[in-house]
Amino acid sequence: MTTERSDEEKLTEFEARVGRGEKVEPGDWMPDDYRKTLIRMIGQHAHSEIVGQLPEGKWIPYAPGFRRKLTLIAKVQDEAGHGQLLYRAAETLGKPREEMLEELLAGKAKYANVFNYPTPTWADVGVIGWLVDMAAVVNQTMLAQTSYGPYGRAMKRICYEESFHIKQGYDLIVALTKGTPEQRATVQDAINRWWYPTLMMSGPPDKLSAHTSQSIKWKIKTKTNEQVRQEFVDLIVPQIHALGFSVPDKDCHYDENTGHWHYAQPDWEELKRVVNGDGPCNKERLAVRNKAHDDGRWVREALAAKQQRKDVAA
Amino acid sequence: MSDTQFETYEVFHQKKKGDPHIHVGSVHAPDAQVALQYARDQFARRLQCVSLWVVNSKDVVATDYQDERFFNMTLDKSYRDPKDFDAPLKEAAHE
Numbered sequence: 001m002t003t004e005r006s007d008e009e010k011l012t013e014f015e016a017r018v019g020r021g022e023k024v025e026p027g028d029w030m031p032d033d034y035r036k037t038l039i040r041m042i043g044q045h046a047h048s049e050i051v052g053q054l055p056e057g058k059w060i061p062y063a064p065g066f067r068r069k070l071t072l073i074a075k076v077q078d079e080a081g082h083g084q085l086l087y088r089a090a091e092t093l094g095k096p097r098e099e100m101l102e103e104l105l106a107g108k109a110k111y112a113n114v115f116n117y118p119t120p121t122w123a124d125v126g127v128i129g130w131l132v133d134m135a136a137v138v139n140q141t142m143l144a145q146t147s148y149g150p151y152g153r154a155m156k157r158i159c160y161e162e163s164f165h166i167k168q169g170y171d172l173i174v175a176l177t178k179g180t181p182e183q184r185a186t187v188q189d190a191i192n193r194w195w196y197p198t199l200m201m202s203g204p205p206d207k208l209s210a211h212t213s214q215s216i217k218w219k220i221k222t223k224t225n226e227q228v229r230q231e232f233v234d235l236i237v238p239q240i241h242a243l244g245f246s247v248p249d250k251d252c253h254y255d256e257n258t259g260h261w262h263y264a265q266p267d268w269e270e271l272k273r274v275v276n277g278d279g280p281c282n283k284e285r286l287a288v289r290n291k292a293h294d295d296g297r298w299v300r301e302a303l304a305a306k307q308q309r310k311d312v313a314a
Numbered sequence: 315m316s317d318t319q320f321e322t323y324e325v326f327h328q329k330k331k332g333d334p335h336i337h338v339g340s341v342h343a344p345d346a347q348v349a350l351q352y353a354r355d356q357f358a359r360r361l362q363c364v365s366l367w368v369v370n371s372k373d374v375v376a377t378d379y380q381d382e383r384f385f386n387m388t389l390d391k392s393y394r395d396p397k398d399f400d401a402p403l404k405e406a407a408h409e
Contacts, residue, residue: 097319097342
């Protein structure tokens, strides 16, 4: 083998490789902080997919019509699948899935702020697909370019499925838009409630973000939170206007000079509170997640018994 | 309580007959049969698929990214490369 190099030399070589656009694979040498940042990011991302099933999942029994019900079941199943893909990607960095699942159940893990808000109407299901998943796709399309191979591969698969989520949400909203004035009003009300939480999804502004500059340098992310948020705003505002709705931001306007939509910043203190456990539905989400885990225990026990029988037979 | 940490199985997906099986990811499962079911749910619930393989991750023998010399061609092996032969086939046939 080659002669032993110092960590400093390895870091220089690592940064040069990443700088050239080469991908990092699980067996490669990587700085500790690179590994830690990715475990944190991918873990939070996985938890977000798992918890993300809940706000919409509760609407499955009430979905209007069989096709909408099948669609919603498929979407929620996708989120579960995305969670599993992401736990696997995080595991390649050395953290067992079991540990991550337990952290989530114990309320020690962070996940996307947005899933801690209530879904009182059917329009919420549409707005989650249309707005929330659109914001997620803008972020995930960026993450598909990440320097960490397994994360990028998971993102490419996930982005493909998320495009279905946006379409079904938009389609549902269009159907409500063509409905009664009351139905249209539920859409506007849902947009009003989801607008700021969705803007928060891309993370705090760059000047408040502890991790951004290092993550950009190592190409863990290829765009800053602000860039991702602006991209989302530029995509969604014209769509909202096209359907005859508005965003709850009087000052939101197209800026000829920058070529971007100007928008008001959300309340960043609220983001901090909600992510740290004090949002409108954090307790409910964790309780439902824990109940699902407990209710599924008999399945895991049956699978474990199957494995034991195989081990005895072998 | 350790009841969620099964072994992992690598999943290979074949889109249609004649195509190669391509590695698409991995799943946790207690055995290969259950791994096939999870692989179907995870990787074939939407895209076209005619065949899946699962292989216990432990059974995959891989090269080491660090050991770049493994792939180094220390000798000139151009004689293995069809592009290294430039005799025009047609003309040779006429002579």
